[in-house]
Amino acid sequence: MSSSQILKGILEGCLLSVISKGEIYGYEMIEKLSTYGFTMVSEGSIYPLLIRMRKEGLVTTRSKKLPSGGPKRKYYSLTEQGKEELDSFKQKWRVISDSVNQLMEDD
Amino acid sequence: MAALLKERREFLQNLRIYLLSSGKKEEETEEIVGELEDHLYEAEKHGKSVQDIIGQSPKAYMEQLAGEMPFDYKNLLIYVPLILIGLICYNILNKAVEGVFSYSLLEAVGDIVITLIGLGLIIVLFKYVASSKLSKISEGLLFYGGSLTPIILLVALTYLDRAVDSPMIHLGLVWRILAVALACLFLIGIAIWAKTWVSIIIPFLSLSPELVLNQTGMQETSKTVLSTVITFLGLGIYIFIVFKRERKKETKIL
Structure with missing residues (x-):
């Protein structure tokens, strides 16, 4: 998996989260993402x-x-399916970020 | 600001051409072009250029979008046969005006093959030009070469047809009338179905002057010159009107 693919997966999860807060259009999503410092993608x-x-x-x-x-x-x-996908992303993300964080703190 | 506006318009127009010539549905194409227009317009207010937004070469970005959109086989299945039959109808009428009702098999098959090559070439050219940054001159040269290729092939076919003997198809009187009537009906049918005048106006402009002048006792050479002049004048006026109308539509959208 290339780094851009990993980033795409993360971006998808973040978009699901942003859209879950209510109806939103493209430019607004970008504004929301950038307030969280999400600027590594165009x-x-x-x-x-x-x-x-x-x-x-x-x-x-x-x-x-x-x-x-x-x-x-x-x-x-979001559709119902989108909400489920967001939940499963949150779980996966927690596991990944916890383990990566622990690993990095041990350095 | 004006430079950004120009860049945005150019990018969106190229994107539309790229997606349509990649066989994407018109509806979906308009949707994504409209959405990006909205985004680029908002970004422009903050002084961001197209390049800032797409973050990569226009070609790479267009490919990425196209990769997510399904290929519309239905369009291909409808338009390619339609254009082919339209051109065959035009050919029949063209020959009928000259009073020719025999076709060699080689010529008939060759015409169809060359038409297919020409159509393929146009699609490839449009896709290429829309996604790469070319100077106006190389763009013009490419399209010039692209439109010249079928003409050269057609001329080559004419010579080949003279050199090689292939079976001839002769039409009797009833078949002649039938062929002309069907050709006319089909061209009118295309016009009604596609809501365009092209399939009527182009055959009419290029064939009717000769047809009318044939009834006068004019000399062959002056007849040819006059009918050519009338045809090109007519086409020029037609293209001018279409161009004006498109311009008006465009300024309304943007």
């Missing part, structure tokens, strides 16, 4: 992931017209 890299997550049935989308006019904005929300 902003555009969330879109191929979002396409895949929708294909896998983890998220659904809804287009809303903006009050200011212009193009419609696409909002994402």
Whole structure:
């Protein structure tokens, strides 16, 4: 597994978490992620992931017209399956991060 | 700010061309292009460029997006035969205007093969040009070469057809009428189905001047010159109108 693939898996988990807080669109997700210091991926890299997550049935989308006019904005929300995926990611992440942290502290 | 706006428009247009020529559904293509437009517009307010957002070469990013979108076989299955039959209809009408109703097997098969090669070439070219940063000159040269290739092949086919004997197909009177009527009906059918005038206007502009001038007692050479001039003038006006309309649509969207 290359480092970018690991990062993709983590990014997917984080996106699930961000979307679980309520309906949200792409740019807002990036803003949320960056407030947590999540800046190691380019902003555009969330879109191929979002396409895949929708294909896998983890998220659904809804287009809303903006009050200011212009193009419609696409909002994402989690499906039941997405919520389950988020729970399983949280568990896996806890195990990984705990063991990595312990290992690093021993150095 | 103006530079960012220009970069955004160019990137989105190229992305649209890339995805469509990669055989992605139009609806899904418009959806992702619209979504990225929204994002790039927001990012622009904070002075971020397209490059900042995609973080890699446009080609790599477009490939990544395309990799997640399913290939639309239905489109291919509909459009390729449609364009092929459309071109065959045009060929029949073109020959009918000249009063020719015999076709050699070699020519008929060769026409279809060359048309397929031409279609493939256009798709590959569009994909390539949309995803790589080329100068306007090399872009133009590529498209020039791309459109010249089928023409050269067609000329080669004509010479080959003269040199090689292949079975001939002759149409009797009833078949002639039937062939012309079917060809016309089909071209009109395409126009109605695809909501485009192209399949009617192009055959009409390129064939009707000759047809009308044939009824006059004009000399062969002046007839050819005049019908060519009328055809190109007509096509020029048509392209100008289409271009204007597209421009209007584009400014409405952005």
